[in-house]
Amino acid sequence: MFDQLIQKMYKRFSNDIGIDLGTANTLVYVRGHGIVIDEPSIVAMNKKTKRIVAVGAEAKRMLGRTPGHIEAIRPLVDGVISDFEITEEMLSYLINKAEKVSPKLLRPRVVVGVPSGITNVETRAVYDAAKSAGAREIYIIEEPMAAAIGIRLPVHDPVGSMVIDIGGGTTDIAVVSLGGIVQSKNLKVAGDRISNDIMQYIRNEFKILIGDKTAEYIKTEIGSARAVPGEILELEIKGRDLVSGLPREILLTDADIREAIGDSIRALVDAAKEVVETTPPEILSDIVRRGIFLTGGGALIRGLDVLLHEELNIPVHVANDPLSAVARGAGIILENVDMYRDVLVQENDHVLPR
Secondary structure (H helix, E strand, O other): OOOHHHHHHHHHHOOOOEEEOOOOEEEEEEEEEEEEEEEEEOOOEOOOEEEEEEEOHHHHHOOOOOOOOOOOOOOEEEEOOOOOHHHHHHHHHHHHHHHOOOHHHHEEEEEEEEEOOHHHHHHHHHHHHHHHHOOOEEEEEEEEHHHHHHHHOOOOOOOOOOEEEOOOOEEEEEEEOOOOOEEEEEOOHHHHHHHHHHHHHHHHHHOOOOOOOHHHHHHHHHOOOOOOOOOOOEEEEEEEOOOOOOOEEEEHHHHHHHHHHHHHHHHHHHHHHHHHHOHHHHHHHHHHOEEEEOOOOOHOOOOOHHHHHHHOOEEEEEEEHHHHHHHHHHHHHHOOOOHHHOOOEEOOOOOOOO
């Protein structure tokens, strides 16, 4: 009875916050308000004073435009923390910004999504960063499970569901059933790798140097995994000529970009095949009947769902609002932590068995 009163008090006087801590973008969900923050995982730091100058969207605007003493840093690499102190500062900024939506007296309860298959040491680093950033209670969940919950798949039922979550730094492929991950694979081929493929291709084929933001723009505008008969997409882009050093404009087509990203797309397809081939037959029959669900920013690559369907002979569905699936899943968990306790990787200070 006393515990119930304490929980009611916490619920009334503190916020519940879900965080999708991504390599490219971090999304923050506040219970009762939905997703309140969607900002790039970038921090701008003054190297002279060691002080944070900007975080998120403001820091991204500085990319490629900073003077020598200001550095724009991505504190997460391939979905895991590479710079603990900067990640802590970023989480502090995001939690404080989220708290302003609905100011409360007590520190918040936080659920954080992490890539599947990360080590206990890496999980602990996320926990410590969230704790130092001001969280009262911390729950950690693997991103494909959070994505499955976010798109309302029946994760607790004796039914197999397959999710491919393509983020910025990593792709998580997981088969979920009875509150656990039956089969999974994590690979470092995702949005950032695809953008880098485009930069390298343009450098090698056209002798033009472009930046990250231009590569990202090309990917979203004309990037595709599979040709559509009768459709030709074109885009004029500007870059620096590697020979003359002067600006030059070139015309790119969707065929160019498919050639540029072909190896990365093939790696994604092969990884999905590998997971399907090692999935138990009963669960595989559920997946064949219900289909595979794509989440994350990479789910929006044109034709990827069609290509996967052709290669795997399984229906493939792009989730509604795939970018926010993990954050929404974290929010659903916060609504009823007891119900989802079995799907967590870490609860407060306890690393749970996987």
